[in-house]
Amino acid sequence: MRFVQVVNLADKLTRFSEHWSPRIVGRVNDMHVKVVKLSGEFVWHHHDTEDELFLVVSGRLRMQLRDGDREVGPGEFIIVPRGVEHCPLALTDEVHVVLLEPVGTVNTGSAGGERTAEPETI
């Protein structure tokens, strides 16, 4: 049996500094819980089969969607359904986010490219 541990989000967020590079902090069935630090703008992309939840811990996120932007602040989340093109943009210097998405989800989705990051577990 796996040992059950309490995970402190703020503590996990002190363990890395790279932007747009999600770290895995837990798994619930086939879903990974990740933390990520955002700064500036990412790339437009979608995920063919994965929904993706962004819960803002600190800072302010603009989720750019083709039908308009959504702003997400601390204590708020947005779920981007599979197939929906999106491009996250940090409205503050840095935004700390909890991500929830299926195991195997690639950060850049359909776009690929140099900003693709392999998530490590911390």
Place this chain on the structure above:
Amino acid sequence: MRFVQVVNLADKLTRFSEHWSPRIVGRVNDMHVKVVKLSGEFVWHHHDTEDELFLVVSGRLRMQLRDGDREVGPGEFIIVPRGVEHCPLALTDEVHVVLLEPVGTVNTGSAGGERTAEPETI
């Protein structure tokens, strides 16, 4: 296509007052995101096939496990793996929690009984 909305956790938590009665606030693939208010002690139970994440928003939770207790405060989460017996206990008057668990998870799991609650979407 579903309209993409921003969900404010504090707002959702103002919409009901019952304890131990999770409300559905989102879905990510086969996983439901729920919010729940805890007070006092629940019942010992396990889930045969579902892992369950408890993220504390406010208050303080003691997760009683057969190998000892874990305390979970705001900004912290605990994942109780499938098959692991657990009994949540609120250490403060009320504890506000985000739950993440597979669609169809029953709050009382193996225990059943009168505290079983059918989650509605809010």
